[in-house]
Amino acid sequence: MSGLFTFKRRNPGQVFAWSTYDFANSAFATTILAVIFNKYYAGVVAGGSEGVRLFGTQIPGATMFTLFVAASMILIAVAGPVLSAFSDLGHMKRRMLSFHVLAGALATAAMYGISEGEWLAGGLLFVVAQIGFAGGNIFYNALIYDVADPEDFGKVSAIGWAWGYVGGGLLLALNLVMLQSPHLLGFPAGYFTVQDCFLSVAIWWVVFSIPLFLSVREATDSTIRGQATLRRAIQMLRDGVRGVRRLPNYARFFLAYLLYNDGVETVVIMAAIFGDQELGMSSSEIIAFFLMIQAIAFAGALLFGLVTERLGNRRAVMIGVATWALISIWGWQLGLFGNALTEYWILGAVTAMVMGGTQAASRSLQAMLIPPGRSAEFFSFFAISGKFAGAAGPLIFGLAVWVTGSLRLGILSLIVLFLSGFILLIFVSEREGRREALAFDRAGTLPA
Numbered sequence: 001m002s003g004l005f006t007f008k009r010r011n012p013g014q015v016f017a018w019s020t021y022d023f024a025n026s027a028f029a030t031t032i033l034a035v036i037f038n039k040y041y042a043g044v045v046a047g048g049s050e051g052v053r054l055f056g057t058q059i060p061g062a063t064m065f066t067l068f069v070a071a072s073m074i075l076i077a078v079a080g081p082v083l084s085a086f087s088d089l090g091h092m093k094r095r096m097l098s099f100h101v102l103a104g105a106l107a108t109a110a111m112y113g114i115s116e117g118e119w120l121a122g123g124l125l126f127v128v129a130q131i132g133f134a135g136g137n138i139f140y141n142a143l144i145y146d147v148a149d150p151e152d153f154g155k156v157s158a159i160g161w162a163w164g165y166v167g168g169g170l171l172l173a174l175n176l177v178m179l180q181s182p183h184l185l186g187f188p189a190g191y192f193t194v195q196d197c198f199l200s201v202a203i204w205w206v207v208f209s210i211p212l213f214l215s216v217r218e219a220t221d222s223t224i225r226g227q228a229t230l231r232r233a234i235q236m237l238r239d240g241v242r243g244v245r246r247l248p249n250y251a252r253f254f255l256a257y258l259l260y261n262d263g264v265e266t267v268v269i270m271a272a273i274f275g276d277q278e279l280g281m282s283s284s285e286i287i288a289f290f291l292m293i294q295a296i297a298f299a300g301a302l303l304f305g306l307v308t309e310r311l312g313n314r315r316a317v318m319i320g321v322a323t324w325a326l327i328s329i330w331g332w333q334l335g336l337f338g339n340a341l342t343e344y345w346i347l348g349a350v351t352a353m354v355m356g357g358t359q360a361a362s363r364s365l366q367a368m369l370i371p372p373g374r375s376a377e378f379f380s381f382f383a384i385s386g387k388f389a390g391a392a393g394p395l396i397f398g399l400a401v402w403v404t405g406s407l408r409l410g411i412l413s414l415i416v417l418f419l420s421g422f423i424l425l426i427f428v429s430e431r432e433g434r435r436e437a438l439a440f441d442r443a444g445t446l447p448a
Contacts, residue, residue: 017215023167024208104132158305169294249433260421304357320358
């Protein structure tokens with residue numbers, strides 16, 4: 001394991017400071033997106049199954065939440081590339097990240113005051129917070145160039161993902177203690193509310209972001225000169241879009257990621273619903289299930305860091321994607337080897353092992369295949385592909401369930417995404433892709 005924390009040239013302290021941001025913002029991913037706020041908004045703020053009346057139509061609370069999620073994704077997708085190109089041009093990745101952290105944390109803290117019926121205010125605050133979270137990740141991911149050398153991208157990315165699972169899991173566990181057993185913290189029963197959990201996310205996010213801003217400095221790229229103006233940033237973005245087709249290995253990886261990551265995100269989103277409706281799991285069992293996933297995913301991300309170092313980024317990603325395909329088949333036939341609920345816990349453990357590892361190896365492979373001076377810009381394409389494609393997986397899943405009436409067949413339908421992504425990865429050359437990235441000039445073309 002010592003090899004995981006041995007780096008070629010860079011200061012390990014900067015790697016730790018950079019990865020601590022994963023520890024910080026993953027609290028938002030767990031408490032706000034996955035477990036507490038989403039249920040609170042859909043079930044209480046927006047009226048649950050009765051919902052809210054809008055334009056003469058009664059819209060369920062869960063649907064209202066998805067509409068605000070979609071709105072935040074669209075805004076990030078539209079603004080992200082320009083902001084990223086601007087930050088690359090002006091060496092402002094840290095400043096752009098700090099802006100997103102501040103905006104996201106303030107909006108999350110403001111959720112403290114949202115109560116039943118305030119669906120519009122709650123939704124708008126969520127949009128701002130989600131933009132701070134997802135938009136900030138574009139610049140955080142791009143800063144990997146400033147803390148690690150290309151040969152260390154796999155290990156460094158894995159460490160970040162692992163710290164993220166620790167941070168998200170710890171705050172989620174603390175939130176559960178706040179709500180269910182406040183006496184363990186020295187407070188009387190009923191002292192904390194779910195709104196207090198939202199406030200804890202904001203505090204956690206800001207406090208554990210401090211090491212990055214104190215220790216990480218952007219390296220100066222001599223290939224980027226001139227003042228950072230919006231016009232130049234937009235032109236740089238246009239050059240980048242045209243240049244993607246001149247980076248064939250990156251383009252193939254980009255499309256593969258769009259497919260398999262959409263499958264991954266859909267499985268994560270639907271896991272709690274599957275456990276509830278298909279297996280009859282209680283709320284406490286589902287929460288315990290997610291905490292188990294957080295804990296195992298930490299070890300899985302570190303393990304994939306070692307796998308990446310030994311086999312390379314592409315092969316590590318392919319192992320992860322192949323495992324996801326097997327997971328979708330197992331989910332379809334859950335109970336084949338005995339008790340379905342017991343198998344679900346085992347399947348969750350297997351999922352956790354490859355969840356963080358697949359994403360960490362994908363991030364490091366992305367870093368290998370993009371031109372070094374265009375890091376934030378290309379990382380924004382990487383992130384935005386997930387935002388735009390994020391609707392496809394749930395749509396495939398939802399249509400399969402609607403047509404067949406089976407959640408199990410919905411899970412099986414996702415194998416199309418995993419197999420398509422795997423096949424594309426076969427045609428990606430990591431070595432050739434790195435050569436293409438280094439040869440890419442400022443006009444977004446390759447030399448003859």
